Each structure stands twice: as structure tokens, then as C-alpha cells.
Amino acid sequence: MSQDLDALYQEIILDHYKNPHGKGLREEFEAEVHHVNPTCGDEVTLRVHLSDGVVDDVSYDALGCSISQASASVLYDLVVGKNVDEAMAIHEEFLTLMQGKGSVEPDEETLEDAIAFAGVAKFPARVKCALLSWMAWKDATVQAGGDR
Amino acid sequence: MSQDLDALYQEIILDHYKNPHGKGLREEFEAEVHHVNPTCGDEVTLRVHLSDGVVDDVSYDALGCSISQASASVLYDLVVGKNVDEAMAIHEEFLTLMQGKGSVEPDEETLEDAIAFAGVAKFPARVKCALLSWMAWKDATVQAGGDR
């Protein structure tokens, strides 16, 4: 069964897990949220800093498994520097990928490293892990007024 | 299956049902109780009148099926005129008969017409019907201080 395992734990995921990008809570932010996965207790505290409709920073402190940690790191890479609309579109695409039960073909152009999560979509119990920080980011961005 | 039915609906029972003895609420009494069978809603209001340790009267008003009506009538016949201890002993014996699932041989000497209820003991759903007025009588007698 380690083929399946390898589909889940792609090298990219394990790399992000070991060396997460953008980790840590930074001072400049308009909104901070705290999300938990009630099933397993995984937690993330996440802050967004927006300026002029651009995601200037996403800073976070997360406790959780490799999948949830790596997905926060990938989120950071994908949304920081983008304008909010673009970032929301990426969010939407990642959501579609994760909820596709393995049937959605990811677009490397937009999703970059996040395409490594295609394998996660086949593990229903892990989809929530992958989505934890992404849901937190959307929530925080909306709170920061970024959805207008 | 009408053999079984006939075991339940003995002639004696149907006679008591059609012509109940002692029915009606009479004025002299020390205690009155109201009992219901919550399953089917059968009800009995029952009064006892004791004097010098003797059951002087049991008067009652009952709504219910042939079995519950007939058993009130038989109760009246069996306990009125007896002293309370004797009546309680009869009560005990009737209870044993009814809870015996058809395996208890009734003693005609003490139970008289009540032996006709031996067949009822084989119908678990009807045992409560047969016991309704008997339980009410015991309750009322205790309340009237008859158990001392």
C-alpha cells in the first residue's frame, strides 16, 4: 500500500512540512482568526495583512499533521503578493480540487506546489486537514474587508 | 385459536363482566384511589371502607375491558367481609397466579371465581388488565391504614 501512501505524502508536501514557508505570527494584520478541526483538534491561528486590495502577508501559527502544516505553507506561497480577487480564485480552485474525491485534474499553472495535494483528495479524512488553513484564510480575509 | 380465546374468556369472566358485583361508588370509605393502565388508558376509581380490621366495603367505578371489569367484580366478592390480613393473603395469591405465566395451579378454596383468571396469566398483555383493580385495592387499603 505504500504507493497510495506516496500519493498522499508527495515529496513536495513533506518538504513544505519540514520547512514551512511564512510560518510565525507577524505584527501587521487587519484580521486574526483561530480555526480548529473539531475531529482531531488540529489548530491554526492565522492573520492577514491586506493593502490596496493586495494580500501583503499571511502569517500563521499552526499545530497539526504534515498535511495541514504543508497546506498552510503552500497557501502562503500562493496568495501572498496576489490581489485578493486572484487569491480568492485560487482558493476556489484548491477547494474544488480537495472536494473532488480525486477526480479533479489540478492546473499546475495556478496551483503550483498545491497540485501535490491532488492525492489528498482521495483520503476523505485528510481533506479537512488540507483545508484548515485555507478556510481560516478566507474567513480572515472576509473579516479584514477583503471581499469587497 | 378459539380454544386459547376460550381459556382467556372463561364463562365466569364474561358473566362477571356482564353483571359486575359491587359496582358503583358508595359513600362510606376511608380511602379512595384512582389507578390507570398507562398503556391502554383503562381506569378505576376505587374506595375501601374498613372497620375493626375488616373490609366492610369495596366500591368502584371502572372503565375498561372485560378482563379488568370482571376482575374488579371478583375482587369485590373475595375481599368484602374478610379481615384485612386474610384479604391481603388472597391478594397475594391472586398476584402469584397472574404473574405465573400460566404455570401456577390456582387454589379454588381461596380464590373461588378468581381461578377463572388462570387463563389470563398466559396473555402477558392482559395481566395488567386483571391486576388493575387489585393493585388499586391494595393501595387504598394501605392508605386507609389497613396494613397495620
Next chain:
Amino acid sequence: MSVPALPGLLPELEVVRKDFPILERTLAGGVPLVYLDSANTSQKPQVVIDAMVDHLERHNANIARAMHQLGAESTAAFEEARDKVAAFLNARSRNEVVFTKNATEALNLLARTIELGPGDNVVITEMEHHSNIVSWQLACERSGAELRWFGLTDDGQLDLSNADRLVDENTKVVAFTWVSNMLGTINPVADLCARARAAGAVSVVDASQAAPQLVVDVQAVECDYLVFTGHKVCGPTGIGVLWGREELLNELPPFHGGGEMIETVTMARSTYAKAPHRFEAGTPPIVEAVGLGAAVEYLGHLGLDVVHAHEQAITAYALEGLQTVPGLTVLGPLDATERGGAISFELDGVHPHDIAQVLDSRGVAVRAGHHCAKPAHARFGVQSSTRMSSYLYTTPGEIDALVEALEYTRSYFKLG
């Protein structure tokens, strides 16, 4: 038994009956079973039993919390059942479907969580099942709210003549049954819901007797909450459903505290998940949900409209047959198109218990008593009644057997 050609009967009735293993049962003395107590609980088709067995023998695990393959399979089966129930009710969202223990728990959940206070009132009806009476009596006792109710007309309909006075600006809840389990009456659900809405109250529909035999569409009737119970729709015991509008459910405070309903817990305080999980504390009825899912799917395959037509055909045939029995009086509407399949009646000179007993000796299973509707009985001045209730597997021949058994009852008790 040869089946008379009755328009509206379920096509292939004899084949459908084969789906229900218990219908092959014989009783004491080799008498075949004539099951006319389906309003009390329905029988279970083989697919429901098989779905439960397959789950227990191959997929059993706790849900949500378990990360392994069995856990994933069990969770998927449980959540699929929620989807099936959502489809059965035409719910807007699966999050609107809360699994409870039975209809009674669903009603009590609402009675415990909808906020009430002195000055408020709750309006019910005189034809409710005890579950939809006592739950609100207790809620009113706790809160100081007032309990009011619609009375009944002599022909067993809701008396709506004082409706404008009953449902007023202080009404918080209007709770009523869609189909009466005693009188068979079908109530004007959409109208009553609209009336509640106009008064600013929430509507609570008890669909325990409707869900088995009518198309239940929560969007069409525009109710706020609706409940039904698994064991009357071909499903197992141990499961019921509370459906509620998602935004309303998410405003209710938690009901029971425990696993699965939380977001986070510390010793000092906790926060709670959204609906439906907020209301599903503890290990839910998993295999029961699987059974219920299979049951509503089974009904869906037959078609609720077809089931309803069958029920109406049988009910009309039964009303006709019953009225040939001397001394028999039916309680409730006499027009089959206006009622459900439960028919309560009185027979002069024989107590319901005694009727049920004689019927049982001929294999005919009916219910005798107050059917958990004492106030409705009191309204008609009777203390108890006998009730026959058919379902999708009932044949006209079984109704004939009932009528014959009633004739026999009269002769057994030596009534002219």
C-alpha cells in the same frame, strides 16, 4: 388470497410483499399474519435489513473520529444516509438534517432549545401525539410560557374558527401533526405554516405519520422545522430525524453536551460545532442511519406518490368494509381522500382490548388503546379505540380478513 382489482393498488403488490420477510410469518395455531398496525411501526424490507447486516459485518467503525479505512467507510455510509434523507425531504442542504433517536427526541430537542419566556405562547392541537403535547407542556412549565391549542370539529378536523385569536403576536411556536395517528386527518400544513410565519412564530411539523405515506417536501410546505421517525418509514428503531432551516438550527443553543458536537473544550468552557453536528452529541445511531437511508431509498424507488395512491385505495376499501359491520363507528373523516391510512373505530358492546384480542386469535394485528393520543380520545368522549393501519404491503384481502374477524368478534361476544 386473491387480490380484487382495486384501482390505485401498488403494481406488483405480491412481489413487493416478498420484500418483507415477516409477512411470511404464521402465528399461534398456524394462522397467517395480517399486519394492520403499521401506524404503530412499519415492517422492514429485506434491503434495509441487509444494509444493516452488511454494515455490521463489514464496515463497522465509529464515525468522524476514526481515520482508518473502516472509519472512512462507516463515516461515508452515515453521511450518505444524511444525503438520502435530505433528498427524501427535498431539503435545501444536507446540513439541515439532524439524526435523533426518534421523533419524540426531535420534538423534545426543539422544546428544550427554542427560547420561551413568560408572556410567550405555544400553540398545539388537540389531535397531537403525546410527544407533541407533553414536550411543550414541560417547556411551558419551565419557561412560564402559555400552552394553547386548536380544538377539533365533530368530524375530526382542526377547528380553525378561532385561529386568529389563538395564534397571536406572542406566539413563538405553532406545532402540529401533518397526519393524525388516531383520526387519520390530514391537516392543511402549508396554511398553518403560513399562519405561524405571519405571526412571527416558527412552525414545527410532526410528519411521523405523513412521511411514510405522502410526499413530504419541506420547501413546498414552507415549514421551519419538521420531524419524523425511522421505524415508521420501513427503517429501524433507534433513529429519527429533525429537519430545520439551516439558519434557524445554527441559532439554537446546544441540546446535549458531548463528543462530536463541540468545536473546542476546556475544563472551564466549550464552543460548539454548527448544525447538524451541534445536535448530535455522542456516537450517533450509525447502523440505524444506514438502515434509514436504505429505507427512504426503497420508498423513493417505489415512489411516494404510488405509495400514497395505494394507501388511499386500501383506506377507501377499508372504510367501506368497516361500515358493513353492525355497531361499528369510525372516528375521524370518512372520505379516504382526506385522510391517512390509520382508521380508529368503536364497536358497540365490545371493549377495544377485547376486540384486539379476538382479532389476534385470527392473526389480525391491530392496536387497541389510546394510541398516545388521550386528549383526542377525550374530545370524542371515548377512553380508547381500536385502530387498523395499513401500509404499502397491505392487500384488500387483509382488509377482508379484518372485517370477517370483526364479525366473528361480534358473534364471540354474542352481540345480536
Next chain:
Amino acid sequence: MSVPALPGLLPELEVVRKDFPILERTLAGGVPLVYLDSANTSQKPQVVIDAMVDHLERHNANIARAMHQLGAESTAAFEEARDKVAAFLNARSRNEVVFTKNATEALNLLARTIELGPGDNVVITEMEHHSNIVSWQLACERSGAELRWFGLTDDGQLDLSNADRLVDENTKVVAFTWVSNMLGTINPVADLCARARAAGAVSVVDASQAAPQLVVDVQAVECDYLVFTGHKVCGPTGIGVLWGREELLNELPPFHGGGEMIETVTMARSTYAKAPHRFEAGTPPIVEAVGLGAAVEYLGHLGLDVVHAHEQAITAYALEGLQTVPGLTVLGPLDATERGGAISFELDGVHPHDIAQVLDSRGVAVRAGHHCAKPAHARFGVQSSTRMSSYLYTTPGEIDALVEALEYTRSYFKLG
């Protein structure tokens, strides 16, 4: 797998395993199932499944209210289950056994009905399952009573050093688990009950993890209330048990209002039946009770003392094996004779989810997360853990498979 000769193992273990159809399952990739998640839910022996199927296929009817033969059979089966549970607990009377939906409902029933007010306090412990925490948090919020708790020592025992201050004359309830579902700790039940009694409080014992694996004798431990859940003792989901001293149960007000719990109902007010029926509103979990009855009978035939000895043997073997894994730390007592069969642990450098995932790819089913015991995890400074939990069907070979899979996990995540 050859079974090492371990003293205390269930005699004929391989034969007993044949009673559980799911143990023959293979998972993705043809890997055999190694089910080590029994503290989450136990697997079901064939006799339990068969008892349920027989009930559904041959005896299904509603209980109490039905007067016909099926009704009598169903009622007898349901009430026999009550007798079996009463015997299982060594209850004084069958009236002390109330059937609920699960342990969570049983605890919430108590938290809703035991009278509390400002100035009163409720004492729980830091090792409780969320069901025995949140239920009392909500009760204290409603009533204004104070919630207190016993802390834990570093080795996972209750810290009783301040017990005399915690349990005082204002304590109304002392509620605690017999066996911890996270730490495995077995608490001194009789002592804690005696302490509650001395303070004039009632004791509430959560036996959800004890009932599967220990002799539970309510008279011996002299508790006031005790709960457990069906699905962890080889029974189905959808049923739990509240046991209470008869005189205490009869003093509690009703919980839910509905059918079966009443004595009489009018529109204006109702009176209530005695225990157990007072607390069993609505159609109870009938087929589930039948299953639970078969389950406790099955455990009785094996002998709870024998099951306990097996659990201890496997637990000792597992503790030994786990400690050979580099970087692995067991949470809770390390002496098998002082603990139950649930063993939670940490593995340096790998998150519990990831452990569980790798184990699952080898067929080993364990639980990862907070196991509905967040405060106990917080006490030990961990956010989640991995838990293996054995049961009467667990073999030493399965423990070996777990240990090997943990080694594999370490190598998969490239830990030295």
C-alpha cells in the same frame, strides 16, 4: 499468525475470533484488518447480528402498546434485554435499568434532571470524556452551580490531594470515569463513591470504558448512577444504559415528554410513569436493546473476569512492545494491572494523524486525535495523540503488527 503463548490470553482465542465476521475483512491492497480501535467502538459478534436480524425478520412490532402476538414477542424481547443488562450490572431491580441512545444521552439526562442551583457545585475530573464535561458545563451554566474538577498527577492518576476541599457540603454531584478512554487509568470507584456519599452528593460513574472489560457490579462499588454505551460492549449503536438506584430515579423529574413515559395526559397537564418508563419517552431502541441483550449475554458466557485477564495480558504485551519503538512515549500508567486496554502515545517527530495514516496503509486501525478528551491532552501538554485499543479478540500477533508498523512509520518519515 502464530499466537505466542501468553499467560492470561482468552482460551480458544482463534475460535472466539471466528465469532466476529469483520475480522476476516481485508483492506485496500489485500492487507488483513488489524483492528486496534475498540475503545472507539467494538466489533460485533455474529450472535448479536443474528439476534437483531431474527427480531427484524420475525418479531418486529412496537412494544408495550401493541396487544397482538408480534407485539407481545417484541415486548418480551425488549424487556428480557433489560433483565440481561440488570444481571450484567448486578442491579437490585430491573426497574433500575433505563435504555438511552448512548452513554452521552444518559449523562445528559442526569445533567438535565438532577436539581442544581446557585451555591451548589458539581465535581468532575480532568480525565473525563467530553460527554462527562460538557453536559455538566451546560448544567452549571443553566443553574448557576459551580463546576470543579480533580486534576491529574504526572503519571496519569487522579490527584486526590485536595479531595477534601473539592468535595464539600455544597457538592451535589461527583461524576467521574471508571476507566479513562485516553490514559487507560482505572480510578478508585468505590472510594470516590464513598466520598460523594459522605458529602451528601450523588455519584455518577461513567463506565463506558469499564463495562467492556471489567466486572461492573453496582452494588459492590455502591454508586448512585452509572452509565455505559452499547456499541463498546459488542452491542449495536443507538443504545446506551443509565442505571440508577430505584428510589433516586423515581425522585427525578421527567426528561423528555412523549409516549410511554406518561401515566395520563390531558391538554392542560400530565402525570408520569415510574422509572424506567418515565425516562423512555417515545419508541425506544427496540432492536438495539435486543442486540445489546445478546451482547452482554455473550460477554457473560465468556466471563468478564476472563475478558479482563485477556485485556491485561494484551495490554502488558503491548506496553512492552511499544516501548521498544525509539522516540515513543506512552501517556498514562505503565503498569498493565493498573489500567485498561486503551494506550495513547506520542512518537517524536511524527504527528498522530500521519502515524495513523501510515498504520492504516498496513491495515492497522488506531485512533488519532484528542479522543474526545481535550482537557486531558492539554494537561499533558499535547494537542493530540495516537491510541491503540485492544479487546477480547485482539491477538499478540496484532500487537506485533502494530509495533512493526510503527517502525515502518519511523522509516517512512525518515527518522533516525
